[in-house]
Amino acid sequence: MDGETQEFFVSFVYAANAAEERKMLWEDLKAHQDSPMFRNKPWMVVGDFNEILKLEEHSLHEVHSVVMPGMRDFQELVQYCSLADMPFHGPLYTWCNKRDNGLICKKLDRVLVNAAWTTEYQQSYSVFEAGGCSDHLRCRIKIGADTIRPHKPFKFTNAVIHDTRFLPLVKEVWGATEPLYPSTSALYRFSKKLKALKPHLKQFSKDSLGDLVKKAKEAYTQLCKAQMATL
Structure with missing residues (x-):
């Protein structure tokens, strides 16, 4: 160094x-x-x-x-x-x-x-x-x-697409934001629509599948406790 x-x-x-x-x-x-x-x-x-x-x-x-x-x-x-x-x-x-x-x-x-x-x-x-x-x-x-730890990125859970409520939710949120049309600001508006959709998808995933991150951490913690007890 x-x-x-x-x-x-x-x-x-x-x-x-x-x-x-x-x-x-x-x-x-x-x-x-x-x-x-x-x-x-x-x-x-x-x-x-x-x-x-x-x-x-x-x-x-x-x-x-x-x-x-x-x-x-x-x-x-x-x-x-x-x-x-x-x-x-x-x-x-x-x-x-x-x-x-x-x-x-x-x-x-x-x-x-x-x-x-x-x-x-x-x-x-x-x-x-x-x-x-x-x-x-x-x-x-x-x-x-x-x-300082960096901000955690948004993770999309693929399993939610099989829920019948998924596409209607996306359609509702997408339609409530500014429409897209060919212009120099189209990509900017597209990113804004995605950002607006993100919190809805996070909540939808949590309601549909539960807190997967929490469940995974709990399972991992139990595994680690068993390993530490062995050693």
Whole structure:
């Protein structure tokens, strides 16, 4: 990033399932650490590392308390690059196999930062939260100040066209506004007619189908609660 904010680097990773295949990624990250371009610059490494750093990051650590070679390789990488977990909110485990029998949860996803990042962005943190149908939690990273959210666009629900009241409503509203005729202002009047129709369609959709946005959010919230309870 340029300007008043110091330049920083972000590496997104998706590590292989096999420990031997992950070694190539670990070597690439070490090369980044040794690069003059990265030296003494804030650096964040985020993604699915497909490996844990500590035994307690496995839900069955009390049963399987053996440090595997892949875990040692990951620990050696983190030490070599002087990386540490960014402060985070949410469950310790970020992945589960979603099995009714033999459920296993692990912390496979994380945000690692170097000392330069911690110094420059002391207020940064990450949030791990349920993301829907995925077997991984999703991650949000907070670095700077809040931004203003843009205005949500109007969404037309196609299902309302099958309601017998739909076309009469459109005809009534369309006829109540200024008629269209060939002129330089025709497009402007056309847009005004569409804007006049929008609130009627929003209310019609809500009356016919209920609050679909609310229903979808409620269903999504229930799904996320179930995922968070599992993890």
